[in-house]
Amino acid sequence: MSLEYSKVKELELKANDIRQSIIQMLLEAGSGHTAGPLDMADIFTYLYFHALKHNPKNPTWKDRDRLVLSNGHICPVLYSTMAHAGYFPVAELKTLRKFGSRLQGHPHREWLPSLETSSGPLGSGLSQIVGMALADRIDNGRTSGKQFYCLTGDGELDCGQIWEAAMLAGKEKIQNLTVIIDRNNIQIDGFTEDIMPLNPLDDKWRAFGWHVQEIDGHNFDMIDDAVGQAHAVFDRPSVIIANTIASKGVPEFERRFEWHGKPPNKEEADLALRELRTWRGKIKGEHE
Amino acid sequence: MLNPSQKLNPKLWDKDVEQAPIRKGFGEGLLAAAESDERVVGLCADLTESTQMHLFKKKFPDRFIEMGVAEQNLASVASGMAAMGKIPFITSYAMFSPGRNWEQIRTTICYNDMPVKIAGSHAGISVGPDGGTHQAVEDIALMRVIPRMVVISPCDAIEAKKATELSVKIHNPVYIRLAKQNTPIITTLETPFEIGKAQVFFVSIDYDAVSIKKGRVGIVATGALVYKALQAARKLDAEGILVKVLNLATIKPLDTEAIETLAKETGGIVTVEEHQVAGGMGSAVAEHLAQTVPVPIEFIGVQDQFGQSGTPEELLSHYGMGETDIIEAVKRLLERKPF
Ligand SMILES: Cc1ncc(C[n+]2csc(CCOP(=O)(O)OP(=O)(O)O)c2C)c(N)n1
Ligand SMILES: [Mg+2]
16 A cells, blocks of 8 residues: 555554543543544544644644644544644643643634634534635635645534535535544444434435545555545545544443543543553553 | 521531532423423433433433434424424533524524423533533523523522423423533522522621611622622621622513612612623613613623633633622622712
8 A cells, every 4th residue: 555564653653642642631631522532543643644734833834734623522632643743742731621721622723823723513614624625716726735624523414514514515526625524433422323323424425426435544554545535536525434443542442432521530541541552462561 | 698588508608518510400300390291302412411301311212302413403393393282392502502503493483482491501601621612601692682582590400490390381482591510509499489580599687777778789690600699798798798689590581570679779789690791691680770770780790701621610710700709899889889
C-alpha cells in the first residue's frame, strides 16, 4: 500500500501517545467523554500527522486545509492530537474543562483560535464546512488547493440538519470535501441500530450524490487509501464511513455505550494506561 | 425566618442539608402522572437517563418513543400525538429543546394549542464543565415569549415533581426548566404548590412591625438559585435588613398579585435567576411592575454573556449569581430606594 511501513509504525506510536493523553486528561477533568475520543485517535493521528496541510506554528495560515469537528463532545482527541502536533503544550491538556482553560468542555473557537469552529450541539458541522468550501470555490474556483474535512459521529447522523447539508453538498458537487464518520455503533441511549437505525448507511449517502467508501478506521493503510481516493474524486463530495471500535485501545471499555460520556476513575485510568503502554500486554512496561 | 405556613424543610440551614438534582423530581413526577393518566406518553432524543425519563420508560415501555438525536422532529411528533388525544412529555437538554426546536414548538405546539409538556434539563450555567455550548441561559426568554406557553422553573426536586404532575391537569403547553446538579431540598411534601402561585418562603420577623417601607426589600427568586436567595436573606436579616423572599416557580402566567403586593410593601425588588437578565424572570417582573407599581429593581442573572467550563460555584460567582452578589444587590437597592 501507499504508506511506508515505517510511517505506519510511527503513526501507531503517535496514536498510542494520543490515547494515553486522552486518558490522563479525562482523569484530571473528572468529567467528559471517553469512547469516541479513543476510537477516533487513529484517524486524528493520520490527519494531523500525515494528511492535513497545516502549520501548528501559524494556525491561521490562509491556505491551510480546513477541518471541522462536528461532534464536539469528542474534543479530548482533538485537543490531544493538536497538542502532540505542536499547537500548544502537551502539559496544557490537564486543564481540560477547568475554569478559565482554553480547552473548554466542548470546543470554543474564540478561546482556542486554532479551531475552525465551536461545536457541541450536534449536527451543524457539516453545514459549516460546506459553507467554507463554497466560499473558497467563489474565491479560488474548482481547482482550489484546499481540502475540507468534516468529522461526525454516527448517532449525530440522526440530526436532520446533516441531511440538509448533505443534499446541498451533493447538489453543489463539492469535490474537495471529505466527511469521515465515526461509525462506532454507539450513542448515548444505546447501540445506534437500536436507537435509530442508520443502515444501509452507504446507500443513504450515495442517494444524496456522494462518493462513498467504507473502511476499518483503525487501519492506517486503509485510511490513507480512502483519503487518497476521496481527493481523487472530482465530481462529488466524499464520505468515508470509518468502522471503529468504541473506546478502541482499552479492551475493558471497548464497544460499550456506557463509556460514551463518562471519564475513567483512578483505577480505570491506571488500567487503561497499562494496556496502552504495554500494547495490550504484548510488550512489558518499563516499570513492571 | 422561614415562613412557617409553607412547611419548608426544617433542616434547610444544616450544613449537610439533603440535596437532589431538580431533574430527578421531574422523572418521579412523570412516572406518577403516567400512572394516573393513561394519555401520558414520553418522547426523548437520546438522553433518556440524564433527563430522567428512564423511570417512565421502564414502567411504560409501550408509551415511550426513542427519537434519536432529532429535537425538531421530537417537538412536532409530540404535536401530532397530542392531536390524537395524548399528553406528550418531550425531553432533552434545554439547549436543544427548546433551544434548537423553537419554531417547531411555536408553530406545531403552541400555535396549534397542543398540550405538549416540554422538560428542558441541564438548564443554567451550573451545568458546569460541559461549557458554554451546553449552558442554556436563554430558555426562559424563548419560552415565555410564545403565547399560551406556561413556564415553570422549580426550586428543588420536590417542587419539580409537583409541577410535573400538575402540568397534566392544565391544557396549555408547559415548559418545565430543570437543573442538572444536586440542589438543596427546600420544600417538603406538605408545602403548598399551585401552578401560577408564588410563595413567600422567607420573611424577617419585624417585617410587618415597621410601618415605613424604608428598611424593607423584596427578593423574587426562581429555580436552583432560590436556595442562594434564602441564604442571602438570612444574612441580610441578621444585619437588620427586613427581607421577604418570594419563590416564583411559575414565571408565566405571572402571579401579579403577589408581585404587586411585594412591590408595594417594600418599594424595591431584587430578582434572582440563573438566566440572561434580558428576557428572563426579572424582565417578566419588571414588565409588570413598570405598568402597575413602578419600583427600583436590581437584576441578578447573566449579563449578556456566554458561559464557560468550570464548577457550578466558580461559574455562579464569576457571572455574578453568588450569595454575595445577591447581598450586594440588596444593598445597592436600598441606596436607590427613594423612601
Ligand atoms: C443537538 C444535540 N442534541 C443532543 C446532544 C447530546 N448528545 C451529545 S453526544 C450524543 C450522542 C451522539 O452519538 P454519536 O454521534 O454516535 O457519538 P458517540 O456516542 O459515538 O461519541 C448526544 C445525544 C447534543 N450534543 N446535541
Ligand atoms: Mg457513535
